[in-house]
Amino acid sequence: MQGKAAAPAAGTVLNALATHRGSAFAIDEYTHATVDLFTEAEIDDDEEAIVGEIAGAPDADTRLIETCVEYVLDAHGEPEVAGAVVRTESDVPMASGLKSSSAAANATVMATLDALDGTDRMTREDMARLGVMAARDVGVTATGAFDDASASMLGGVTVTDNDADELLARDEIDWDVLVYTPPEQAFSADADVRRCEHVAPMARLVEDLALDGDYERAMTVNGLAFCAALDFDSEPLIEAMRQVEGVSLSGTGPSYVAVGPRPALEQVQVYWEQRDGNTWLTTTQTEGTHTL
Numbered sequence: 001m002q003g004k005a006a007a008p009a010a011g012t013v014l015n016a017l018a019t020h021r022g023s024a025f026a027i028d029e030y031t032h033a034t035v036d037l038f039t040e041a042e043i044d045d046d047e048e049a050i051v052g053e054i055a056g057a058p059d060a061d062t063r064l065i066e067t068c069v070e071y072v073l074d075a076h077g078e079p080e081v082a083g084a085v086v087r088t089e090s091d092v093p094m095a096s097g098l099k100s101s102s103a104a105a106n107a108t109v110m111a112t113l114d115a116l117d118g119t120d121r122m123t124r125e126d127m128a129r130l131g132v133m134a135a136r137d138v139g140v141t142a143t144g145a146f147d148d149a150s151a152s153m154l155g156g157v158t159v160t161d162n163d164a165d166e167l168l169a170r171d172e173i174d175w176d177v178l179v180y181t182p183p184e185q186a187f188s189a190d191a192d193v194r195r196c197e198h199v200a201p202m203a204r205l206v207e208d209l210a211l212d213g214d215y216e217r218a219m220t221v222n223g224l225a226f227c228a229a230l231d232f233d234s235e236p237l238i239e240a241m242r243q244v245e246g247v248s249l250s251g252t253g254p255s256y257v258a259v260g261p262r263p264a265l266e267q268v269q270v271y272w273e274q275r276d277g278n279t280w281l282t283t284t285q286t287e288g289t290h291t292l
């Protein structure tokens with residue numbers, strides 16, 4: 001029994017570390033998961049029941065994807081299923097602020113249900129909630145990151161309450177997006193939450209703007225506030241603000257995302273490409289996570 005799914009990465013409108021309310025938008029870059037399920041007769045006694053592998057990252061932490069498989073099997077597994085192998089392959093760099101963890105969890109949850117021929121047994125919102133539960137349990141998130149998970153699962157832009165794992169708003173947007181990823185990693189679990197809490201008044205303003213649909217100004221205020229709180233360089237924001245209205249630090253960094261008219265983003269690309277790391281143009285994605 002095999003299942004496959006692909007989940008998009010996402011960029012940030014509002015970082016939830018200050019108020020536990022967040023907002024994110026899906027982008028057209030993917031993490032793929034393949035899940036193979038085995039019966040007792042097909043696995044050796046000394047083998048781990050659930051094994052995770054991340055393509056190109058043999059030393060990376062596989063607990064998130066293994067836990068996602070485990071939780072789906074606990075809820076929906078069939079008695080003959082005794083083991084599983086889950087493999088992810090990703091265009092999205094890990095721990096770079098582009099929600100790789102949410103995309104990996106979403107793709108794994110849906111691929112496991114696909115292997116069980118059971119994608120109709122859960123709503124997509126609940127699939128995202130299950131991935132969030134796994135992320136909390138293995139400690140790769142600060143707030144659960146239902147904002148990132150819902151954007152990746154449903155596509156478009158979402159605004160969420162990460163304490164209640166509740167969707168406050170979802171909108172289908174169609175933007176060009178420029179992404180800059182410096183050559184470092186920043187794990188969300190290591191972010192300085194206390195410093196983020198100091199910018200809570202700004203986060204509340206960003207939330208109001210996002211709920212009014214003013215996403216571009218929202219993300220720019222977010223970028224200025226969270227670059228300061230998390231001690232990232234605000235210079236890429238200033239460079240982009242010469243050309244576009246929407247630019248932010250994404251997630252807990254180190255990536256930056258800008259949205260706006262394509263010619264303006266191409267000009268920002270010229271500035272950002274002078275920095276170490278990768279800069280690339282993409283678009284928003286509205287389909288969300290899907291089987292393959």
Ligand SMILES: Nc1ncnc2c1ncn2[C@@H]1O[C@H](COP(=O)(O)OP(=O)(O)OP(=O)(O)O)[C@@H](O)[C@H]1O
Pocket residue numbers: 031054060061062063064065088089090093094095096097098099100101102104140141145148186187188189250251252253
């Ligand atoms: N492709 C993947 N396959 C399996 N697990 C992954 C994958 N990408 C990320 N993870 C898991 O998520 C962890 C990184 O989570 P983290 O939240 O720090 O990164 P991120 O989601 O890229 O960042 P941010 O939340 O700022 O966008 C990794 O240690 C790993 O456990």
Ligand SMILES: O=C(O)C1=C[C@@H](O)[C@@H](O)[C@H](O)C1
Pocket residue numbers: 012014015016017022023097099140141142143144145147148188189250251252
């Ligand atoms: O781990 C978390 O809770 C989060 C991480 C970042 O992606 C943030 O952008 C998100 O809002 C919350």
